Amino acid sequence: MVAFINMISAWAIPVLIAFIPLYAFTKKVPVYESFVDGAKEGFQTAIQIIPNLVGMMVGISIFRASGALDFFVGWTGPFLQQLGVPSEILPLGLLRPLTGTGSLAFATDLISVYGPDSMIGRMASTIQGSTDTTLYVLTVYLGAVGIRNGRYALKVGLLSDAVGFAAAIAVCLLFFG
Amino acid sequence: MQELQTLNPDKTAASPAMCTLLALNTASITLIPTTLIAIRMNYQSANPTDIVGTTLMATAVATLAAIVMDRWYRRKFMRSRPKKPPVHAGPVSSSQSELKG
Numbered sequence: 001m002v003a004f005i006n007m008i009s010a011w012a013i014p015v016l017i018a019f020i021p022l023y024a025f026t027k028k029v030p031v032y033e034s035f036v037d038g039a040k041e042g043f044q045t046a047i048q049i050i051p052n053l054v055g056m057m058v059g060i061s062i063f064r065a066s067g068a069l070d071f072f073v074g075w076t077g078p079f080l081q082q083l084g085v086p087s088e089i090l091p092l093g094l095l096r097p098l099t100g101t102g103s104l105a106f107a108t109d110l111i112s113v114y115g116p117d118s119m120i121g122r123m124a125s126t127i128q129g130s131t132d133t134t135l136y137v138l139t140v141y142l143g144a145v146g147i148r149n150g151r152y153a154l155k156v157g158l159l160s161d162a163v164g165f166a167a168a169i170a171v172c173l174l175f176f177g
Numbered sequence: 178m179q180e181l182q183t184l185n186p187d188k189t190a191a192s193p194a195m196c197t198l199l200a201l202n203t204a205s206i207t208l209i210p211t212t213l214i215a216i217r218m219n220y221q222s223a224n225p226t227d228i229v230g231t232t233l234m235a236t237a238v239a240t241l242a243a244i245v246m247d248r249w250y251r252r253k254f255m256r257s258r259p260k261k262p263p264v265h266a267g268p269v270s271s272s273q274s275e276l277k278g
Binding site for chain 1: 210216225231233253
């Protein structure tokens, strides 16, 4: 199983990079033109969502700067440590759904302090890589079509982030432990 | 999202289909965590890509959870409101009969 996962790790990148343009080519899709069209749309969307992004970023900054994040980590840390979750990794789990750049900086810091091949470094890599920034995705997607009521989307996104966080730690303990 | 918005009866609130799209997107099946691999290379990892497998598994679990929870909340949402929303707030009993049906 470990050998199989290592094989996927080694082959995933070259196979995918070769596969996408080749598949498009066999389907007679104009590869480069499609790319340019997509990139053009992305630029317009970027301008449209600026107000939503500003609002979200202010909220997240306040959450971090006010000490609410640290308070939550201090409160839940000892309990999670009993389950094998290193307390160093906990802030990353909380930051991950909120801010992509913030959590990436935090993950990079963990990797540099503990080493990329340490358990914490691998957990940080897996957590950071395995999910997207929920709040950012919701802001961008809903903002792009002018929706203000996301209904249960946020709840589902954050709950699945929690599941992903637990899964990342469990898988790392299983394969690198 | 823009295509889904054309089908959405309430333009200010997300439709169930949008919520499903968002659930999948926020969990986001990650095939290759390229940024992380690059960072690991920078810090002289002996095997920078050895987290691809664990990332794939974690992301698969998270996506599965997102699908299940989206179904759950979608069903709850569908039951909580009558098929044809009344113009003004209807009596509680009308939504209750909808629950049984």
